[in-house]
Amino acid sequence: MALTFRGDWTLAHYSALNRLVDAAKSKDIDSDQLDVSQLGRVDTAGASLLVKLVGAGKLIAAVENSDLAREQRALITTVASAMKTEQQPTPKINPILAFVASTGEKVSNIAHLAWLLAGFIGETLTTLFLVLPRPRRWRVTSFVAAVHDTGLNALPIVALLTFLVGAVVAFLGATVLQDFGATIYTVNLVAFSFLREFGVLLAAILLAGRTASSFTAHIGAMKVNEELDAIRTLGLNPVELLVVPRVLAMMVTLPVLTFVGMISGMIGGAVVCAITLEIPLSQYMAIVERDIGLTHFLVGIGKAPVFAFLIAVIGCLEGFKVSGSAQSVGEHTTSSVVQSIFMVILLDSIAALFFMEMGW
Structure with a gap:
């Protein structure tokens, strides 16, 4: 027809x-x-x-x-x-092959991210070792501003959160140990957990969510506005100018915040012990002094600079990876928070196993 x-x-x-x-x-x-x-x-x-x-x-x-x-x-x-x-009809895909291909793609992406992170850590350490012996190249203003932003401004939320978590841990410990007539060991539980784990872990996770995202958003916005290209055009090194001060500031402030978190958590436990278990503060401090060794404090505070370095590096790296749009800034900001928290928990787990095997 x-x-x-x-x-x-x-x-x-x-x-x-x-x-x-x-x-x-x-x-x-x-x-x-x-x-x-x-x-x-x-x-x-x-x-x-x-x-x-x-x-x-x-x-x-x-x-x-x-x-x-x-x-x-x-x-x-x-x-x-x-x-x-x-x-055009969508070709039929074998679900097993699709699963294997998807798994391989994810593993490849993770390996690529690990490779980029390792390379950026190497570049940051190289720049750091080149700058530290030369005081004239120190970015003191940027360092102080970063310390104020990452440390002083984060101090209240870290102290409040660790205080509340310390109170919760004391409540849980008292509830469980009461059945065994060993409520006095709630003091040991709170002090031991905060000196070794909770103090540094809570502070690091808070900074990962608060500061790593800030680093990514700041550097990403600079890349969108082509300010990084302007910095390179002026003959300056963006890593030296933007990354090194932030890394050093984080490595200074996270140990301080960790110490504050330890003290606040133990104070929260002491308040609960005094109210619910009738353990006075003097007895609480005497138990801590008698049973809790200095090694636990050193283990906890020693992990803080490592966590700080990784959080700062990941936050800055994700900022440099921004492609040039507002959507990309949001995606990489989210990615920096997720990667930072994951790395902190992963390294803390590895460190806990290592210290346990070493008997520290």
Whole structure:
């Protein structure tokens, strides 16, 4: 059956044309018997109806052999090609192969991230060792500003959070140990947990969420605004200018915040012990002094600079990876928080196993 198209195929006539297309769609159409030479005006809506009626391949063949205006041929061919791509059936994928491929892709991405992080750590350490022996190249103002932002401003939230967690740990310890008549050991539980783990872990996680995201957003915004390119154009090293002061500031402030977290957590436990267990502060301090060795404090405080270095490096690296849009800034800010918290918990687990095997 030959089919001739004539008149205007535009959005204004879309409803009427669509009904005609639906009525004629079931008929067998031969691509050699399509006549499009009498078409009037055609827009994308009309071209989509033509494709719907005769198919993309048949329409493209008919248009190429017609004497339509060049603009009309180009419009119809473009719409038909786009719809032909959309209409291609999705190939069936073996779910097992898809799972294996997805797992391999994720492992490859993790390996790539680890490789980038290792390279950036090496670049940061190299720059740090080059700058430290040269006081004239120290960025004192940036360092002090970073210390104020990462340390002083974070002090209240760290103290409050660790105080509350210390109270919760004391409540839990008292509840469990009461069945054994050993509530006095709640003091040991609180002091031991905060000196070795909770003090540094809570402070590091808070800084990972608060400070690493700030570093990423700041450096990412600078990259979006092409300020990093301007820094390089001036002959300055962005790592020296932006990363080193932040890394040093974090390595100074996190041990201080860790110490504050330890003290606040133990104070929270002491308050609970005094209220619910009737253990006075003097007895609480005497138990801590008698049973809790200095090694536990050194183990906890010794992990703080390592966590601080990793958090700062990850936050800065994600900022440098921003591609140049506001969406990219948000994505990498989220990624920096997730990676920082993951690395902190992973290293803390490894350190706990190591110190346990060493008997420290």
